[in-house]
Amino acid sequence: MGIADSTLSLAQSRLGVAAPFLIEQDWNAYTPEQHAVWAELVSRRMPQLREHACQEYLDGFEQIGLREDRLPDLKSVSARLLPRTGWQSTPVSGFLPPDAFFEMLAARMFPTTTWLRSRDSMEYTPEPDIFHDVFGHVPMHAHPVFGDFLEHYGKICAGLMADPVALERMGRLFWFTVEFGLIRQDGQIKVYGSGLISSHGECTRVLAGGCEIKDFDLDAVLDQKFDTGAMQPVLYAVESFDQIYEATKQAEGRLV
Numbered sequence: 285m286g287i288a289d290s291t292l293s294l295a296q297s298r299l300g301v302a303a304p305f306l307i308e309q310d311w312n313a314y315t316p317e318q319h320a321v322w323a324e325l326v327s328r329r330m331p332q333l334r335e336h337a338c339q340e341y342l343d344g345f346e347q348i349g350l351r352e353d354r355l356p357d358l359k360s361v362s363a364r365l366l367p368r369t370g371w372q373s374t375p376v377s378g379f380l381p382p383d384a385f386f387e388m389l390a391a392r393m394f395p396t397t398t399w400l401r402s403r404d405s406m407e408y409t410p411e412p413d414i415f416h417d418v419f420g421h422v423p424m425h426a427h428p429v430f431g432d433f434l435e436h437y438g439k440i441c442a443g444l445m446a447d448p449v450a451l452e453r454m455g456r457l458f459w460f461t462v463e464f465g466l467i468r469q470d471g472q473i474k475v476y477g478s479g480l481i482s483s484h485g486e487c488t489r490v491l492a493g494g495c496e497i498k499d500f501d502l503d504a505v506l507d508q509k510f511d512t513g514a515m516q517p518v519l520y521a522v523e524s525f526d527q528i529y530e531a532t533k534q535a536e537g538r539l540v
Protein backbone atom coordinates (compact mmCIF):
# COMPACT_ATOMS: atom_id res chain seq x y z
CA MET A 285 0.00 0.00 0.00
CA GLY A 286 1.46 3.37 -1.02
CA ILE A 287 1.28 6.69 0.79
CA ALA A 288 -1.61 7.83 -1.41
CA ASP A 289 -3.60 4.66 -0.70
CA SER A 290 -3.10 4.94 3.04
CA THR A 291 -4.36 8.56 3.04
CA LEU A 292 -7.52 7.50 1.25
CA SER A 293 -8.18 4.46 3.42
CA LEU A 294 -7.51 6.44 6.60
CA ALA A 295 -10.11 9.00 5.54
CA GLN A 296 -12.55 6.23 4.57
CA SER A 297 -12.10 4.52 7.92
CA ARG A 298 -13.41 7.65 9.66
CA LEU A 299 -16.63 7.70 7.61
CA GLY A 300 -19.68 5.51 7.08
CA VAL A 301 -22.15 6.50 4.35
CA ALA A 302 -19.68 8.95 2.77
CA ALA A 303 -16.78 6.48 2.50
CA PRO A 304 -17.69 5.15 -1.00
CA PHE A 305 -17.57 8.69 -2.44
CA LEU A 306 -13.95 9.37 -1.48
CA ILE A 307 -11.35 9.36 -4.24
CA GLU A 308 -7.71 10.33 -4.78
CA GLN A 309 -7.01 13.60 -6.57
CA ASP A 310 -4.70 12.80 -9.48
CA TRP A 311 -2.97 16.17 -9.46
CA ASN A 312 -0.38 15.16 -12.05
CA ALA A 313 -3.15 14.43 -14.55
CA TYR A 314 -4.20 18.09 -14.83
CA THR A 315 -3.14 19.49 -18.19
CA PRO A 316 -1.37 22.82 -18.86
CA GLU A 317 -4.68 24.03 -20.35
CA GLN A 318 -6.48 23.23 -17.08
CA HIS A 319 -3.86 25.08 -15.03
CA ALA A 320 -4.29 27.99 -17.45
CA VAL A 321 -8.09 27.96 -16.97
CA TRP A 322 -7.61 27.97 -13.18
CA ALA A 323 -5.17 30.87 -13.47
CA GLU A 324 -7.60 32.83 -15.59
CA LEU A 325 -10.49 32.18 -13.17
CA VAL A 326 -8.43 33.29 -10.17
CA SER A 327 -6.93 36.35 -11.85
CA ARG A 328 -10.41 37.43 -12.96
CA ARG A 329 -11.78 37.28 -9.41
CA MET A 330 -8.95 38.62 -7.28
CA PRO A 331 -9.10 42.37 -8.05
CA GLN A 332 -12.76 42.54 -6.93
CA LEU A 333 -12.22 40.20 -3.97
CA ARG A 334 -9.23 42.17 -2.64
CA GLU A 335 -11.64 45.06 -2.27
CA HIS A 336 -14.92 43.35 -1.45
CA ALA A 337 -14.22 39.95 0.15
CA CYS A 338 -14.18 39.77 3.94
CA GLN A 339 -10.74 39.83 5.56
CA GLU A 340 -11.14 36.26 6.86
CA TYR A 341 -11.48 34.96 3.30
CA LEU A 342 -8.39 36.84 2.10
CA ASP A 343 -6.37 35.67 5.11
CA GLY A 344 -7.54 32.09 4.54
CA PHE A 345 -6.52 32.23 0.87
CA GLU A 346 -2.94 32.97 1.97
CA GLN A 347 -2.96 30.55 4.89
CA ILE A 348 -3.96 27.52 2.82
CA GLY A 349 -1.39 28.38 0.16
CA LEU A 350 -3.66 28.81 -2.85
CA ARG A 351 -1.83 29.91 -5.97
CA GLU A 352 -2.95 31.82 -8.95
CA ASP A 353 -0.87 29.91 -11.49
CA ARG A 354 -1.80 26.30 -10.77
CA LEU A 355 -4.62 24.10 -9.56
CA PRO A 356 -4.47 23.29 -5.86
CA ASP A 357 -3.08 20.00 -4.57
CA LEU A 358 -5.69 19.08 -1.96
CA LYS A 359 -3.16 17.22 0.19
CA SER A 360 -1.08 20.35 0.67
CA VAL A 361 -4.23 22.45 1.27
CA SER A 362 -5.28 20.00 3.99
CA ALA A 363 -1.76 19.92 5.46
CA ARG A 364 -2.04 23.68 6.02
CA LEU A 365 -5.64 23.62 7.24
CA LEU A 366 -5.42 20.72 9.70
CA PRO A 367 -3.15 22.37 12.27
CA ARG A 368 -5.22 25.57 12.16
CA THR A 369 -8.79 24.36 12.48
CA GLY A 370 -8.83 20.58 12.03
CA TRP A 371 -10.49 20.91 8.63
CA GLN A 372 -9.45 19.07 5.48
CA SER A 373 -10.34 19.47 1.82
CA THR A 374 -11.23 15.88 0.95
CA PRO A 375 -11.57 14.74 -2.68
CA VAL A 376 -14.90 13.16 -3.64
CA SER A 377 -16.23 11.69 -6.86
CA GLY A 378 -19.02 14.23 -7.36
CA PHE A 379 -22.29 15.37 -5.89
CA LEU A 380 -22.98 13.73 -2.52
CA PRO A 381 -26.36 12.66 -1.12
CA PRO A 382 -27.31 14.74 1.94
CA ASP A 383 -26.47 12.12 4.58
CA ALA A 384 -22.95 11.68 3.19
CA PHE A 385 -22.45 15.44 2.83
CA PHE A 386 -23.46 16.13 6.44
CA GLU A 387 -21.38 13.23 7.74
CA MET A 388 -18.30 14.75 6.12
CA LEU A 389 -18.98 18.24 7.48
CA ALA A 390 -19.43 16.77 10.95
CA ALA A 391 -15.98 15.14 10.53
CA ARG A 392 -14.42 18.44 9.37
CA MET A 393 -13.79 16.97 5.93
CA PHE A 394 -15.06 19.25 3.18
CA PRO A 395 -16.26 17.20 0.18
CA THR A 396 -14.23 18.62 -2.69
CA THR A 397 -14.71 17.90 -6.37
CA THR A 398 -11.53 17.52 -8.43
CA TRP A 399 -12.81 18.29 -11.94
CA LEU A 400 -12.43 21.79 -13.40
CA ARG A 401 -14.86 23.58 -15.71
CA SER A 402 -13.74 24.06 -19.29
CA ARG A 403 -12.99 27.35 -20.97
CA ASP A 404 -16.46 27.58 -22.53
CA SER A 405 -18.20 27.68 -19.12
CA MET A 406 -15.94 30.05 -17.22
CA GLU A 407 -18.78 31.97 -15.56
CA TYR A 408 -21.17 29.26 -14.44
CA THR A 409 -21.39 25.51 -13.88
CA PRO A 410 -24.60 23.89 -12.61
CA GLU A 411 -22.62 21.48 -10.42
CA PRO A 412 -19.72 22.61 -8.25
CA ASP A 413 -16.20 22.11 -9.59
CA ILE A 414 -12.82 22.48 -7.89
CA PHE A 415 -12.85 26.21 -8.51
CA HIS A 416 -16.15 26.66 -6.67
CA ASP A 417 -15.22 24.19 -3.94
CA VAL A 418 -11.62 25.24 -3.21
CA PHE A 419 -11.43 28.86 -4.30
CA GLY A 420 -15.00 29.56 -3.16
CA HIS A 421 -15.29 27.57 0.06
CA VAL A 422 -12.05 26.33 1.56
CA PRO A 423 -10.29 29.60 2.56
CA MET A 424 -13.09 30.25 5.09
CA HIS A 425 -12.35 26.90 6.75
CA ALA A 426 -9.09 28.39 8.05
CA HIS A 427 -11.16 30.66 10.31
CA PRO A 428 -11.76 29.01 13.71
CA VAL A 429 -15.29 30.30 14.33
CA PHE A 430 -16.45 29.58 10.79
CA GLY A 431 -14.89 26.12 11.04
CA ASP A 432 -16.68 25.42 14.32
CA PHE A 433 -19.97 26.65 12.85
CA LEU A 434 -19.69 24.43 9.79
CA GLU A 435 -18.89 21.29 11.77
CA HIS A 436 -21.79 21.98 14.11
CA TYR A 437 -24.10 22.59 11.17
CA GLY A 438 -23.16 19.17 9.75
CA LYS A 439 -23.80 17.45 13.06
CA ILE A 440 -27.25 19.02 13.43
CA CYS A 441 -28.29 18.13 9.88
CA ALA A 442 -26.96 14.57 10.19
CA GLY A 443 -29.44 14.17 13.03
CA LEU A 444 -32.33 15.53 10.98
CA MET A 445 -32.33 13.02 8.12
CA ALA A 446 -35.79 11.75 9.10
CA ASP A 447 -37.27 15.26 9.18
CA PRO A 448 -37.41 16.70 5.63
CA VAL A 449 -39.15 19.91 6.70
CA ALA A 450 -36.47 20.76 9.28
CA LEU A 451 -33.77 19.77 6.79
CA GLU A 452 -35.19 22.09 4.14
CA ARG A 453 -35.17 24.95 6.64
CA MET A 454 -31.57 24.18 7.59
CA GLY A 455 -30.74 24.10 3.87
CA ARG A 456 -31.82 27.74 3.71
CA LEU A 457 -29.44 28.60 6.56
CA PHE A 458 -26.60 27.02 4.55
CA TRP A 459 -27.63 28.79 1.34
CA PHE A 460 -27.79 32.26 2.89
CA THR A 461 -24.54 31.91 4.82
CA VAL A 462 -22.05 29.40 3.39
CA GLU A 463 -23.13 29.82 -0.23
CA PHE A 464 -24.35 33.43 -0.49
CA GLY A 465 -23.45 35.09 2.80
CA LEU A 466 -22.55 38.75 3.25
CA ILE A 467 -20.95 40.40 6.27
CA ARG A 468 -20.64 44.02 7.38
CA GLN A 469 -17.04 45.03 8.04
CA ASP A 470 -15.69 48.57 8.46
CA GLY A 471 -19.07 50.02 7.47
CA GLN A 472 -19.12 48.14 4.18
CA ILE A 473 -20.80 45.04 2.78
CA LYS A 474 -18.23 42.28 2.19
CA VAL A 475 -18.76 38.86 0.63
CA TYR A 476 -17.89 35.49 2.16
CA GLY A 477 -20.37 33.06 0.53
CA SER A 478 -18.74 30.70 -1.96
CA GLY A 479 -21.33 31.40 -4.66
CA LEU A 480 -20.40 35.07 -4.57
CA ILE A 481 -16.67 34.50 -4.14
CA SER A 482 -16.54 32.19 -7.17
CA SER A 483 -19.01 33.98 -9.49
CA HIS A 484 -17.90 37.25 -11.03
CA GLY A 485 -21.31 38.01 -12.55
CA GLU A 486 -23.42 37.40 -9.45
CA CYS A 487 -20.97 39.13 -7.11
CA THR A 488 -20.78 42.19 -9.35
CA ARG A 489 -24.58 42.38 -9.49
CA VAL A 490 -24.90 42.17 -5.68
CA LEU A 491 -22.20 44.79 -5.05
CA ALA A 492 -23.88 47.10 -7.57
CA GLY A 493 -27.14 47.00 -5.57
CA GLY A 494 -28.90 44.47 -7.82
CA CYS A 495 -30.35 42.53 -4.90
CA GLU A 496 -31.98 43.45 -1.62
CA ILE A 497 -29.65 43.08 1.37
CA LYS A 498 -31.36 42.48 4.71
CA ASP A 499 -29.86 42.23 8.18
CA PHE A 500 -29.43 38.56 9.07
CA ASP A 501 -32.41 37.26 10.99
CA LEU A 502 -32.66 33.55 11.75
CA ASP A 503 -36.44 33.27 11.39
CA ALA A 504 -36.43 35.17 8.11
CA VAL A 505 -33.61 33.00 6.73
CA LEU A 506 -35.27 29.72 7.76
CA ASP A 507 -38.45 30.86 5.95
CA GLN A 508 -36.76 32.31 2.84
CA LYS A 509 -37.17 30.06 -0.20
CA PHE A 510 -34.51 30.20 -2.90
CA ASP A 511 -33.94 29.15 -6.48
CA THR A 512 -30.53 27.58 -7.07
CA GLY A 513 -30.62 28.34 -10.80
CA ALA A 514 -31.50 32.05 -10.58
CA MET A 515 -29.78 35.23 -9.46
CA GLN A 516 -30.68 35.84 -5.81
CA PRO A 517 -33.30 38.59 -5.20
CA VAL A 518 -32.56 38.88 -1.45
CA LEU A 519 -29.45 38.16 0.63
CA TYR A 520 -28.60 38.55 4.32
CA ALA A 521 -25.69 40.35 5.98
CA VAL A 522 -24.31 39.25 9.34
CA GLU A 523 -22.31 41.41 11.76
CA SER A 524 -19.83 38.67 12.68
CA PHE A 525 -19.17 34.97 12.19
CA ASP A 526 -20.07 34.41 15.83
CA GLN A 527 -23.57 35.46 14.79
CA ILE A 528 -24.03 32.54 12.37
CA TYR A 529 -22.58 30.08 14.87
CA GLU A 530 -24.99 31.33 17.54
CA ALA A 531 -27.89 31.29 15.05
CA THR A 532 -27.08 27.66 14.19
CA LYS A 533 -27.25 26.70 17.85
CA GLN A 534 -30.56 28.54 18.15
CA ALA A 535 -31.92 26.73 15.11
CA GLU A 536 -30.86 23.43 16.66
CA GLY A 537 -32.83 24.26 19.80
CA ARG A 538 -35.95 24.85 17.76
CA LEU A 539 -35.73 22.16 15.12
CA VAL A 540 -34.21 19.11 16.70
Ligand SMILES: [Fe+2]
Pocket residue numbers: 412416420421463478479
Ligand atom coordinates in the same frame (compact mmCIF):
# COMPACT_ATOMS: atom_id res chain seq x y z
FE1 LIG B 1 -20.91 25.61 -2.65
